[in-house]
Amino acid sequence: MKQKKRNRRHALFPLFMVLTLLLTLPTAIAAATPTSQDTSQTVTEPAPSPEAPVEPVEEPDVAVENKPADKDDPETPVTLPDTELEETPEPEQEPLTVEELFSTTLFIGDSRTVGLSEYAGLPATFFADVGMTVYSAFDKEVSVAGVGKVTLSDLLSQQKFDRIHLMLGINELGYDMDATVKQYASVLEQIGVLQPDATIYLGANLHVDAARSQSDAIFNNTRINQFNQQVAAMADGKDVIYLDVNPLFDDESGCLRSDLTGDGTHVYGSSYVTWGQWLYEQMQ
Numbered sequence: 001m002k003q004k005k006r007n008r009r010h011a012l013f014p015l016f017m018v019l020t021l022l023l024t025l026p027t028a029i030a031a032a033t034p035t036s037q038d039t040s041q042t043v044t045e046p047a048p049s050p051e052a053p054v055e056p057v058e059e060p061d062v063a064v065e066n067k068p069a070d071k072d073d074p075e076t077p078v079t080l081p082d083t084e085l086e087e088t089p090e091p092e093q094e095p096l097t098v099e100e101l102f103s104t105t106l107f108i109g110d111s112r113t114v115g116l117s118e119y120a121g122l123p124a125t126f127f128a129d130v131g132m133t134v135y136s137a138f139d140k141e142v143s144v145a146g147v148g149k150v151t152l153s154d155l156l157s158q159q160k161f162d163r164i165h166l167m168l169g170i171n172e173l174g175y176d177m178d179a180t181v182k183q184y185a186s187v188l189e190q191i192g193v194l195q196p197d198a199t200i201y202l203g204a205n206l207h208v209d210a211a212r213s214q215s216d217a218i219f220n221n222t223r224i225n226q227f228n229q230q231v232a233a234m235a236d237g238k239d240v241i242y243l244d245v246n247p248l249f250d251d252e253s254g255c256l257r258s259d260l261t262g263d264g265t266h267v268y269g270s271s272y273v274t275w276g277q278w279l280y281e282q283m284q
Contacts, residue, residue, distance in 0.1 A: 120276030
């Protein structure tokens with residue numbers, strides 16, 4: 001009997017274990033399965049301090065050139081407008097009239113300057129005489145229109161001139177050239193002392209025609225050019241200006257055109273008119 005009971009217990013034990021397993025299985029599965037709750041933590045930004053309020057930052061206004069960007073380069077740099085101020089050009093001065101220019105101009109010279117006074121029609125003051133040289137310029141008395149007979153020193157001391165035109169040297173070609181150049185420089189210096197504010201124009205001596213130049217051992221264009229070069233070297237281009245009218249009257253060989261002269265040395269009266277017009281343009 002006891003043996004039967006023991007056998008019945010052994011037969012029920014497996015059934016008991018199965019029931020126990022079925023009862024505990026849901027609990028084990030639930031414990032092993034993660035919950036669907038979101039485990040991520042939300043980061044909360046700290047509130048701004050009331051003592052340091054945050055204000056919106058305004059972008060500065062930048063004036064840019066109204067220029068389309070390069071389609072091929074989306075990062076084309078913006079070109080700022082050029083703010084450099086352009087200099088306003090000074091208005092051009094109106095040229096002086098013949099009267100305004102020559103009314104305060106003095107011409108000093110020999111027979112060629114006498115020709116200018118007689119034919120050019122210039123309203124200027126002329127201190128000129130046939131045969132005048134750099135050696136006699138300050139010693140000789142000359143009749144000056146509106147003034148009378150006067151020396152150059154007296155004339156320069158009594159009147160103020162804005163421009164002084166000096167042309168001497170042709171009559172001195174027979175003298176030692178170095179001595180003549182030195183005396184010419186002395187005359188120029190004395191004029192500058194007596195008229196310090198005047199612009200001085202040194203006129204080149206006119207050439208002679210080809211016939212005179214080839215036949216005369218003294219009055220020829222080789223010597224004239226040599227002397228003119230010495231005169232030109234005294235000019236500074238500002239206060240003392242060298243003027244060479246020879247290209248206006250020369251032929252292709254550098255001699256005075258034969259159709260403009262009767263004696264090979266002096267030009268005709270009509271050429272003095274042309275000369276005067278040229279001087280008006282050059283002395284502005």
